[in-house]
Amino acid sequence: MQVTKSSGLTEAFNAEKLRRSLRRSGADEAIIEQILEDLEGQWYEGISTKSIFKRAFKMLKRRHRPAAARYTLKQAMFDFGPSGFPFEDFFAEVLKSLGYQVQVRQLLPGVCVQHEMDVIAENADTLIWVECKYHPMAGSVSNIKIPLYIHSRFRDLEQYWEKNQAGKKSQKIEGWIVTNTRFSDDAMDYGRCAGMHLVGWNYPAKGSLREMVDEAKLHPVTCLTLLTRQEKNRLLEHNIILSKALSKPGRWSDFLHLSNERRDKVMREASTLCQM
Numbered sequence: 001m002q003v004t005k006s007s008g009l010t011e012a013f014n015a016e017k018l019r020r021s022l023r024r025s026g027a028d029e030a031i032i033e034q035i036l037e038d039l040e041g042q043w044y045e046g047i048s049t050k051s052i053f054k055r056a057f058k059m060l061k062r063r064h065r066p067a068a069a070r071y072t073l074k075q076a077m078f079d080f081g082p083s084g085f086p087f088e089d090f091f092a093e094v095l096k097s098l099g100y101q102v103q104v105r106q107l108l109p110g111v112c113v114q115h116e117m118d119v120i121a122e123n124a125d126t127l128i129w130v131e132c133k134y135h136p137m138a139g140s141v142s143n144i145k146i147p148l149y150i151h152s153r154f155r156d157l158e159q160y161w162e163k164n165q166a167g168k169k170s171q172k173i174e175g176w177i178v179t180n181t182r183f184s185d186d187a188m189d190y191g192r193c194a195g196m197h198l199v200g201w202n203y204p205a206k207g208s209l210r211e212m213v214d215e216a217k218l219h220p221v222t223c224l225t226l227l228t229r230q231e232k233n234r235l236l237e238h239n240i241i242l243s244k245a246l247s248k249p250g251r252w253s254d255f256l257h258l259s260n261e262r263r264d265k266v267m268r269e270a271s272t273l274c275q276m
Contacts, residue, residue, distance in 0.1 A: 001013045001043055001044075001045055001047075002045060002046055003046070003047055003048065003049055003052065004046050004047070004048045004049065005048075005049050005139070006048075006049060006050060006138035006139035007139045007141075008139070010046065013043070013047075015036060018036065018052065018056065019032055019036070021071065022035065022056065022060065022067075022071065024070070024071075024214065025060065025067040025068070025070040025071035026064070026066065026067040026070055026276045027060060027063075027064055027067040027071075031060070031063050031064060031067075034063075035056055035059045035060060035063075038059055039052070039055055039056065039059070042055060050138065053075070056071070057071055057072055061225055065225050065226070065269055065272075066269060066272040066273045066276055067276070068225050069219065069223040069224055069225050069243075069269065069273050070219065070223065070273065070276060072223055072225070073210070073213065073219065073220075073223055074180075074201060074210070075138075076219075076220050076222035076223040077180040077201075077220070077222075078135070078136055078137065078138060078180070079222040079229070079232065080134065080136075080180075080220070080222060080236065081136070081233060081236055082136060084132065084134035085105075086220070086236045086241055087132055087134040087180060088104055088105065088118045088119055088132045088134075089104060089239065089241050090218075090220055090241050090242075091119060091130065091132055091178055091209075092104050092119045092121070093216075093218055093241065093242060094212055094213060094216045094218060095119065095121040095128070095130075096121075097216040097217075097218060098216070099123060100121035100122060100123050100128070101121070101122055101123065102119060102120065102121045103119070103120045104118065104119055104120075105117075105118060106120055108120075108129075108157055108160075109157075109160055110153070110156030110157045110159070110160045111156050111159045111160045111163070112156050113156065115153050115156065115157055117129050117130070117131070117157075118130055118131050118132045119132065122171060124171070125170075125171060125172060126171055126172050126173075126174060127171040127172070127173050127174070128173075128174045128175075128176055128197075129154060129157060129173070129174070129175050129176065130176040130177075130178055131150045131153075131175075131176070131177050131178070132177075132178050132179070133146055133177060133178070133179040134179070134180055135179065135180060135181045138181070139181070140181045141181065141182055141183065141184050142177070142179045142181065142182070142183045142184065142187055142200075143183075143184045143186075143187055144184060144186040144187045144190055146177060146183075146187060147177060147183075147187050147190045147191045147194065147196055147198065148190065150175070150177055150196070151175070151190075151194050151196060154175035154196070158173055158175075161173060174197055175195075175196050175197065176196070176197040176198075176199060177191065177196060177197070177198050177199070178199045178200075178209065179199070179200050179201070179209075180200075180201060180209065181200065181201055182200045182201060182202065182203060183198055183200050183203060188203065199212070217274070217276075218242055218243075218244070219242070219243040219244075219273050219274070220241055220242065220243065221235045221236070221240060221241065221242065221243050221245070221246060222236075223243060223273065224243055224246070224266065224269055224270060224273070225269065226262070226265055226266050226269050227256075227266065231256050234255050234256060235252060235255065235256070238251075238252070238255055240252050240255075243270045243273050243274060244270065244274045245270075246266055246267060246270040247267055247270040247271040247274055248267065248271075249263075249267070
């Protein structure tokens with residue numbers, strides 16, 4: 001059976017790939033096999049991967065809500081909204097969990113002009129400049145123009161740094177481009193050749209965005225299954241990005257005007273999700 005990907009391309013259906021994604025969500029093997037068995041009668045030639053995800057998510061939500069919340073992590077990235085700022089803030093939290101000191105949306109001087117950097121992360125050994133390329137739609141690709149343009153910005157910043165910070169700090173400088181979707185092949189080729197660090201949802205094989213988020217055990221509020229889209233947007237507007245912020249009482253519940261019963265349910269889901 002052929003399935004249609006978000007890019008419009010088709011490929012043979014791979015049940016093992018679906019198993020792996022359900023397994024990463026924290027669902028046990030019995031639940032996974034039951035979902036696959038229930039879905040078997042719903043397949044048809046050319047079914048979209050988005051439709052498969054929706055059906056599997058609906059079944060998983062009935063059986064294990066926190067696992068369903070983890071299962072929707074990739075989709076949750078698309079729900080960050082059109083500005084892209086929540087994606088920058090979320091990735092900053094991921095780097096913070098790795099021990100870096102982070103700042104977001106800072107103006108830095110270059111030799112030629114100033115540049116606004118989405119995320120700056122540093123520790124004693126490394127200084128990382130991060131440009132985030134957020135896409136609100138599945139199937140979007142960051143093409144060769146992205147690393148070409150950003151590389152010139154990194155070079156301007158690096159030349160200023162070498163001129164003005166030489167001997168003051170011994171940090172290694174890294175330029176990163178992070179996207180919630182994927183890079184085109186020539187974009188990846190250029191990134192490797194130019195010495196940039198490109199991070200996509202499933203790229204590179206070691207250290208992809210999905211892998212970094214899994215290891216950090218951080219989940220955005222857009223993952224939660226008990227909140228409406230409007231409620232999630234309201235939290236993002238108040239710069240509440242992480243689900244763990246909802247695992248205990250706080251100002252977030254004042255923004256949402258939830259009943260005590262519903263607030264407690266959201267707290268339980270967020271708390272369980274953070275422990276998975």
